[in-house]
Amino acid sequence: MKRGVAFFLFVLLSTTWIASGSGRQGAQEPQAVRAIKPPAAPLPSEAESSGVTRFSFIVYGDTRGRQDGTAIQYEHSVVVDAMLARIKGLAATPSPVRFILQSGDAVANGAIAEQWNVSFVPLVSRLTSEGGVPYFLVPGNHEVTSAVTTAAPERQAGLRNYLDAMAALMPPDGSPRRLTGYPTYTFGYGNTFVVGLDADIAGDDTQFQWVQSQLEGLDRSRYTNIIVFCHQAPFSSGPHGGPTVEPATESLRALYMPLFHTHHVRAVFSGHEHLFEHWVEHYTDASGSHRMDLVVSGGGGAPIYTYTGEPDLKEYLQTNQAMKVTLNHLVKPSTEAGENPYHYVVVHVDGDRLDLEVFGVDWGVDFQPYRTNRTLLQDPR
Numbered sequence: 279m280k281r282g283v284a285f286f287l288f289v290l291l292s293t294t295w296i297a298s299g300s301g302r303q304g305a306q307e308p309q310a311v312r313a314i315k316p317p318a319a320p321l322p323s324e325a326e327s328s329g330v331t332r333f334s335f336i337v338y339g340d341t342r343g344r345q346d347g348t349a350i351q352y353e354h355s356v357v358v359d360a361m362l363a364r365i366k367g368l369a370a371t372p373s374p375v376r377f378i379l380q381s382g383d384a385v386a387n388g389a390i391a392e393q394w395n396v397s398f399v400p401l402v403s404r405l406t407s408e409g410g411v412p413y414f415l416v417p418g419n420h421e422v423t424s425a426v427t428t429a430a431p432e433r434q435a436g437l438r439n440y441l442d443a444m445a446a447l448m449p450p451d452g453s454p455r456r457l458t459g460y461p462t463y464t465f466g467y468g469n470t471f472v473v474g475l476d477a478d479i480a481g482d483d484t485q486f487q488w489v490q491s492q493l494e495g496l497d498r499s500r501y502t503n504i505i506v507f508c509h510q511a512p513f514s515s516g517p518h519g520g521p522t523v524e525p526a527t528e529s530l531r532a533l534y535m536p537l538f539h540t541h542h543v544r545a546v547f548s549g550h551e552h553l554f555e556h557w558v559e560h561y562t563d564a565s566g567s568h569r570m571d572l573v574v575s576g577g578g579g580a581p582i583y584t585y586t587g588e589p590d591l592k593e594y595l596q597t598n599q600a601m602k603v604t605l606n607h608l609v610k611p612s613t614e615a616g617e618n619p620y621h622y623v624v625v626h627v628d629g630d631r632l633d634l635e636v637f638g639v640d641w642g643v644d645f646q647p648y649r650t651n652r653t654l655l656q657d658p659r
Contacts (some may be wrong), residue, residue, distance in 0.1 A: 288375055311442035314413060316401040321377060321412045321467060325427040328500060331629050332467030334373045336361055336411075338622035339549025341578035342420055346393040350401055353640075355577035357620055360639045364624060365409045374624050376467055377411055377509030379474075381450040381549035382418025382509035383580060384443070394443050406447075408423055413447055415440075416474045418509035418550065426525050428460070428479055432490040437461065448474075457488045464492050470627055471501040476507035477548070480529035485536075486606050502630045506538065507547040511574045515610060516551030520587035531594050538574030540602060542567065542568055544632060545625075545655055549576035552583040553618040554636060554647060556609035561601040571655045573634070577621040584618060585611045609647045619645050625655075632656065 286360065321327075332363035338361075343351035365375045384402075406413050421440045425433040440461060449463045456463045462485050462641040463474045473489060476482075493504070510526035512535055518524060538546065539561055557572040576583070588607065595603055611618050619642020624635045632655040638645030645651060 290540060303432045309395065311391045311394040311439040313398050313445040314399050314443055314447055315406050317406045317410045317412055317444040319410060322572045323463065324466040325534065326467070327468050332372055332627060333376045333468060334368055334614060334624055334625055334626045335549045336364070336375055336378045336622055337381070337573070338575055338578045339509070340383045340418070340552050340576035340580040341380070341398065342383050342386040342580045343397055344581070346397045347390055351397045351579050353620055355401055356639050357578055357622055358404060359636060361405065361622055362409050364637065365411060373628070375409075375411055375624070378405060378413045379472070379507045379547060380413065380415040381507050381547060381575070382416050383420040383549060384418070384440075386416060386420055388417070388421030388439050391439055394439055401441060414465070414472070414474055415444055416508055417476055417478060419478055422478050424478065426479055426481055428482060429639060440470060455492075460485060462488065466501060468627070469501060470503040470505060470628065472498055473504070473506045475506060475508040475534070477510040477526045477530060480510070480526045480534065486533055487542050490537055493537065496541075503627060504541060504634060505545050505547070506530050508542055509548060510550045510570065511548035511593070513557050513572055513605065514547065514548070514551045514554055514574050515585050515588055515607070516583040517586050518550050519589050521590065522590070536598075539563065539568075543570055543574060545571040547573050547623070549574065549578070551611075552576040552580045553585075553611040554606070554609065554621055555611050556623070556647070556653075558606045559603060561598065563601060569657055573623065575621065575623050577619060579620060582615040582618050583611070585613045616641070621645060
């Protein structure tokens with residue numbers, strides 16, 4: 279064989295061997311998800327904020343986009359621009375925005391790192407850097423699939439990417455405010471205690487026992503308000519609700535709603551449904567009558583959903599009849615997608631008074647689900 283031909287074959291075979299992954303240079307490490315930038319001034323410790331009784335926080339959810347992995351989430355960016363303007367506008371008032379809660383489904387497929395790095399992380403880093411506020415995210419089914427057990431193989435890649443994205447923002451493993459190995463955590467600010475729950479695994483006993491212990495250990499003379507945020511909702515009327523009862527919803531109703539009654543949770547914020555709706559539950563226990571507001575805010579940029587019908591609540595109401603539970607569907611979403619705009623929510627805290635403002639964006643700037651865009655999260659006194 280001629281020397282030139284032999285050299286050509288050697289190069290060809292070597293290139294094929296490397297490209298096939300047989301050589302050390304051929305195997306590429308999977309892309310890692312970059313952490314969302316923390317704000318320059320993180321949320322103060324619980325001890326440092328103990329005297330705070332007036333502030334605001336933002337809630338929204340379901341930001342996954344049509345071009346995740348190839349471009350910034352456009353619809354989400356419109357919401358982010360509006361939130362940044364609102365944060366700036368409230369900064370010098372008695373009710374500045376102190377943190378943001380996002381109820382999950384950050385990207386279309388949480389197992390794909392590019393979707394986080396290209397489409398989501400740079401956008402949310404604007405909120406933390408330009409807005410200067412901490413950002414708290416819980417996983418949705420698009421991050422960790424619809425698997426209902428923690429060990430499910432299909433859940434692991436998305437969970438790892440979620441934890442990488444939140445590494446600089448959520449309490450670390452080993453913290454008393456974090457369930458080790460889970461994306462479940464709590465934090466306190468001022469007179470308000472927040473529970474971030476992984477509702478995808480709402481039936482998981484380890485998570486339930488930990489959340490229960492967090493609530494049982496609270497100093498209620500300080501923490502007047504308990505807020506829960508999670509992806510799936512106990513009650514909803516979009517394509518995930520109505521006549522459909524998903525496993526997460528079933529577990530939330532059976533396990534967590536009684537726990538929330540026991541500890542007088544003020545409000546539960548969820549997403550999963552790409553629309554806005556508001557439920558009000560009243561119940562009675564030995565200490566008197568109580569109200570819990572359940573708000574679905576999934577207008578962060580994902581494709582809009584519409585109303586599909588009322589859920590069948592007979593079993594839930596019968597199970598809780600000893601507490602005289604009633605449910606009022608205060609705001610129902612529309613059957614027309616154009617009347618369910620992208621939006622976010624601002625909750626104003628003033629002692630034990632909570633009121634909520636809904637801000638539509640883009641074509642929905644005039645969104646007024648209460649005949650105005652504001653309502654009080656408590657009954658008239």
